Amino acid sequence: MKFTCSQNNFLEAVLTVQKAVSARSSTPLLEGILLETQKDVLKLVGTNLDLGIETYIEADIREEGSVVIPSRLLSEIIRKLPDAEIEVTLLGNYSVKIVCLNSLVTLQGFAPDEYPSLPDISESEPIEISKMLLAKMIRETIFAVATDESRPVLTGSLLEVEDGEVTMVSLDGYRLALQKGRIESSAGHRKVIIPGKSLGEIGRIIDGSDDNISITISDRHVLFDLGYTRIISRVLEGEFINYRQIIPEDYRTRVKVDTKILTSSIERASLIAREGKNNLIKLNLQDQKMTITANSESGQVYEEIPVLLEGKDLEIAFNARYFMDMLKAIPDQEICMDLTTNVSPCVIRPIKGSDYTYLLLPVRIFG
Amino acid sequence: MAVIRKLDNRTVNQIAAGEVVERPASIVKELVENSIDAGASAITVEIEQGGVSLIRVTDNGIGMDRDDAEMSFHRHATSKISDADDLDRINSLGFRGEALASIAAVTQLEMITRQPEAVSGWHIINHGGQIIDISETGCPEGTTVLVRNLFYNTPARLKFLKSSRSEAAAVSDLLAKLILANPSVSIKYISNGSTVYHSPGNGRLLSAIISVYGKNIKSDLIPVETHQENGLTVSGFIGKPALYRSNRTHQSFYVNSRYVRSPLLSQCIEEAVKEQTMINRFPWCVIKIALPAAEVDVNVHPSKTEIRFRNPAAVSGFLSAAIKKAVMAAPYVPAVFHTSSSDHKHHHKEQKAVNVNVDKQNEYPPKSENESNRKAIQEEMLPKYGMKNEEGDHTINVSDFMKLNIIGTAFSTFILAESDTELYIIDQHAAHERLIYEQLKKSIMKQEVVSQQLLPPFILEVTHDEFIAVTDNMESFLTVGFEIEPFGGKSFLIRGIPVILKEANISEIFHELLDRTDSRTGQAKLLLQDEDIIKVSCKKAVKAHDRLSQQEIRSLLKDMDEKRIPLTCPHGRPILISMSKYELEKKFKRIQ
Numbered sequence: 022m023k024f025t026c027s028q029n030n031f032l033e034a035v036l037t038v039q040k041a042v043s044a045r046s047s048t049p050l051l052e053g054i055l056l057e058t059q060k061d062v063l064k065l066v067g068t069n070l071d072l073g074i075e076t077y078i079e080a081d082i083r084e085e086g087s088v089v090i091p092s093r094l095l096s097e098i099i100r101k102l103p104d105a106e107i108e109v110t111l112l113g114n115y116s117v118k119i120v121c122l123n124s125l126v127t128l129q130g131f132a133p134d135e136y137p138s139l140p141d142i143s144e145s146e147p148i149e150i151s152k153m154l155l156a157k158m159i160r161e162t163i164f165a166v167a168t169d170e171s172r173p174v175l176t177g178s179l180l181e182v183e184d185g186e187v188t189m190v191s192l193d194g195y196r197l198a199l200q201k202g203r204i205e206s207s208a209g210h211r212k213v214i215i216p217g218k219s220l221g222e223i224g225r226i227i228d229g230s231d232d233n234i235s236i237t238i239s240d241r242h243v244l245f246d247l248g249y250t251r252i253i254s255r256v257l258e259g260e261f262i263n264y265r266q267i268i269p270e271d272y273r274t275r276v277k278v279d280t281k282i283l284t285s286s287i288e289r290a291s292l293i294a295r296e297g298k299n300n301l302i303k304l305n306l307q308d309q310k311m312t313i314t315a316n317s318e319s320g321q322v323y324e325e326i327p328v329l330l331e332g333k334d335l336e337i338a339f340n341a342r343y344f345m346d347m348l349k350a351i352p353d354q355e356i357c358m359d360l361t362t363n364v365s366p367c368v369i370r371p372i373k374g375s376d377y378t379y380l381l382l383p384v385r386i387f388g
Numbered sequence: 389m390a391v392i393r394k395l396d397n398r399t400v401n402q403i404a405a406g407e408v409v410e411r412p413a414s415i416v417k418e419l420v421e422n423s424i425d426a427g428a429s430a431i432t433v434e435i436e437q438g439g440v441s442l443i444r445v446t447d448n449g450i451g452m453d454r455d456d457a458e459m460s461f462h463r464h465a466t467s468k469i470s471d472a473d474d475l476d477r478i479n480s481l482g483f484r485g486e487a488l489a490s491i492a493a494v495t496q497l498e499m500i501t502r503q504p505e506a507v508s509g510w511h512i513i514n515h516g517g518q519i520i521d522i523s524e525t526g527c528p529e530g531t532t533v534l535v536r537n538l539f540y541n542t543p544a545r546l547k548f549l550k551s552s553r554s555e556a557a558a559v560s561d562l563l564a565k566l567i568l569a570n571p572s573v574s575i576k577y578i579s580n581g582s583t584v585y586h587s588p589g590n591g592r593l594l595s596a597i598i599s600v601y602g603k604n605i606k607s608d609l610i611p612v613e614t615h616q617e618n619g620l621t622v623s624g625f626i627g628k629p630a631l632y633r634s635n636r637t638h639q640s641f642y643v644n645s646r647y648v649r650s651p652l653l654s655q656c657i658e659e660a661v662k663e664q665t666m667i668n669r670f671p672w673c674v675i676k677i678a679l680p681a682a683e684v685d686v687n688v689h690p691s692k693t694e695i696r697f698r699n700p701a702a703v704s705g706f707l708s709a710a711i712k713k714a715v716m717a718a719p720y721v722p723a724v725f726h727t728s729s730s731d732h733k734h735h736h737k738e739q740k741a742v743n744v745n746v747d748k749q750n751e752y753p754p755k756s757e758n759e760s761n762r763k764a765i766q767e768e769m770l771p772k773y774g775m776k777n778e779e780g781d782h783t784i785n786v787s788d789f790m791k792l793n794i795i796g797t798a799f800s801t802f803i804l805a806e807s808d809t810e811l812y813i814i815d816q817h818a819a820h821e822r823l824i825y826e827q828l829k830k831s832i833m834k835q836e837v838v839s840q841q842l843l844p845p846f847i848l849e850v851t852h853d854e855f856i857a858v859t860d861n862m863e864s865f866l867t868v869g870f871e872i873e874p875f876g877g878k879s880f881l882i883r884g885i886p887v888i889l890k891e892a893n894i895s896e897i898f899h900e901l902l903d904r905t906d907s908r909t910g911q912a913k914l915l916l917q918d919e920d921i922i923k924v925s926c927k928k929a930v931k932a933h934d935r936l937s938q939q940e941i942r943s944l945l946k947d948m949d950e951k952r953i954p955l956t957c958p959h960g961r962p963i964l965i966s967m968s969k970y971e972l973e974k975k976f977k978r979i980q
Contacts, residue, residue: 366841
């Protein structure tokens with residue numbers, strides 16, 4: 022195997038597929054990236070068996086061949102090389118010579134024969150969605166994915182497509198984040214639970230351009246096809262929680278509040294609340310204003326925000342972090358909070374549009 | 389033809405003997421317990437070759453008349469109880485009426501006994517369960533039992549005995565326990581002609597401990613003493629961390645003067661001193677629990693080392709409070725040149741065989757162990773063990789740190805400070821860590837209970853035992869922030885979890901909590917939180933190699949004074965060690 026390509030392209034490709042490579046694996050092979058020449062392009066593959074990424078870059082192929090190179094080392098070396106033409110040559114015994122201007126590095130690689138091949142997914146009835154929309158959906162819901170393994174389906178996000186509407190939902194038992202979008206697709210009802218880890222990597226790979234990305238769902242995998250890059254993730258088996266049932270329709274208290282003001286108030290309150298280990302903020306809704314208080318051994322905070330309040334007065338407490346996760350993720354200027362009692366869920370939506378829903382469970386204070 | 393037939397008496401006895409007589413130590417146990425039950429104030433135990441060839445137990449108890457002495461060899465013949473109802477009121481050590489019959493069945497036994505008021509005593513010879521000879525004889529009051537040739541008629545069992553050395557060790561171990569259990573009985577133990585233990589029998593547990601562990605142990609003991617109105621009493625000693633061992637062999641528990649093995653009690657002690665115990669170390673203790681006979685069932689197993697409490701929660705709660713109180717009252721400062729060695733071998737050599745009494749076939753024990761002599765023994769022993777000698781006690785009064793003269797720090801890690809007689813070396817990190825830990829713990833205790841609501845609620849499937857445990861402790865789970873309700877079958881709905889748990893695995897944490905919930909006291913403890921606090925305090929504390937100014941050292945010592953912290957860091961390592969001026973002078977040969 023022998024090829025040349027630009028340092029820039031090569032680095033970008035390596036960094037892309039590296040996202041699927043595990044930092045530590047009992048199989049050294051899985052800590053590597055597969056390089057494989059295909060006619061006039063170079064294919065790079067990284068996988069941890071849950072997530073697989075393959076990408077193609079233009080290269081001047083002199084000799085056909087393939088090899089697996091340790092991923093971390095390869096990316097660090099390529100990153101440090103000057104922005105110039107890189108020549109990669111496979112020597113005997115799977116060592117690889119990398120030449121760039123006056124630098125020459127030889128890396129010990131592995132035989133490619135046992136490198137796992139990515140599952141074959143035939144792209145039938147793909148769902149077409151703009152990269153921008155997908156990126157937004159991921160960004161605004163992924164923080165609500167459960168991190169503990171006690172309910173495995175919750176460690177992923179549900180992606181559901183129906184009647185030209187696509188929905189992504191994450192929920193971890195403390196809050197739920199839901200983002201809807203419209204797509205031009207005639208495909209029927211389809212749903213899949215994508216592991217949060219895979220989704221995070223996908224979010225990092227796709228850029229915010231208007232280009233489309235096609236998603237194909239099979240029984241056990243989901244494929245994101247970005248053209249030159251294909252991302253294949255295992256899906257989580259099981260039934261996702263019926264999120265529609267969870268979101269209450271009614272409310273007794275409705276508050277409209279400016280996102281920025283609320284964010285900085287909660288941030289200040291959180292500085293004190295954090296000291297108290299439980300990061301608790303108390304909201305008091307009364308007289309067209311919201312007061313936020315927090316106290317710990319270190320001190321107290323009192324914040325007052327003018328709001329539009331309809332319905333009953335209410336006092337309720339939240340984990341400040343869960344509130345902030347959402348406020349940081351959404352771009353909207355004003356939000357609307359629907360509340361019922363101080364132990365029932367609070368539903369937060371941007372004032373404009375009803376595409377985003379965040380449901381937050383309060384903290385109950387005894388005695 | 390009848391296949392099933394009744395076994396003859398001899399066979400029955402040999403089978404039953406298997407349960408009671410396992411090895412020489414079990415014979416010694418039964419005989420000494422009989423002596424104690426007979427009201428003896430002095431008992432001498434002599435063994436040869438680990439007790440296989442000879443065991444002689446002599447007491448000055450009430451003795452028996454001819455009929456009783458004969459009757460005592462019958463199975464289930466006992467003077468200690470008369471009907472099943474008496475089982476609830478057992479105050480004697482024995483009661484099953486099996487011991488003597490079983491021992492006699494597998495040995496060649498002689499008994500010489502005289503009641504105090506009788507003119508003469510009786511000498512009974514019993515071989516393999518058959519009384520061979522009964523004769524009237526002159527002898528001291530009390531009872532002497534000689535057991536020879538153990539398992540002479542059951543060679544198969546003889547083979548299973550260990551070397552005479554290890555059999556003797558088992559007897560020593562047993563007698564140590566009996567001495568500790570009966571401080572008011574003077575017990576003398578002679579093995580192959582040399583005296584191993586000789587307790588004064590002055591009724592003081594400390595004397596008994598010293599006669600087993602040697603006098604040096606004294607400075608490492610913390611007395612435990614608490615009474616409760618309903619007749620429950622805990623007394624005894626718990627060792628300072630210097631005595632902690634890598635196993636539980638040195639935990640002795642006595643319930644109503646009976647040695648018992650009890651995981652419940654061990655656990656209770658370990659929990660109480662957890663914060664000053666290093667990993668894989670177990671506290672040393674001699675703890676006596678006295679409670680009304682009806683509150684405890686000793687008739688669980690023939691060996692009677694297993695017992696059941698009627699109300700385990702009360703006992704363990706009480707014990708643990710008593711231990712905590714005792715430990716808090718006696719802060720521990722390990723000494724650098726600590727001379728304490730508590731192993732008894734060392735002690736053996738110290739004590740010369742005072743009263744060598746080698747057995748000769750028909751020689752009756754000399755009249756040395758009776759009342760008049762006993763006092764003399766006590767008096768002779770007391771000063772010898774230095775009971776009133778307070779030297780070597782390195783406890784510091786907790787509120788005295790400020791009075792220490794700060795010399796400086798060594799290696800930017802250890803604070804050196806002196807009093808008139810002691811040099812203290814304080815680990816700045818450990819001390820600060822403990823202070824922060826105590827403070828955090830206090831502030832968390834004060835915090836209101838808050839519970840993060842869950843949606844959907846977490847459904848927890850549990851086993852039947854767990855279901856009962858959870859149902860019984862619903863309230864207590866709520867006090868830490870778990871909102872639980874039954875959800876049909878053996879499952880629960882968890883609607884809220886303690887906020888501090890963050891995103892940890894709910895079922896794992898809940899099960900852990902369940903395991904740690906004291907089924908006895910029903911007190912759910914969020915120990916997870918504890919580990920968290922330790923971590924935080926460790927991070928917050930000044931580190932080794934952080935240079936502290938005089939002012940910082942002063943304020944650290946001042947805090948140590950004011951907060952009265954336990955003198956170990958939350959991981960169980962000591963905060964300070966001491967070196968006495970005397971020891972230093974000795975090291976430099978200023979004094980010899």
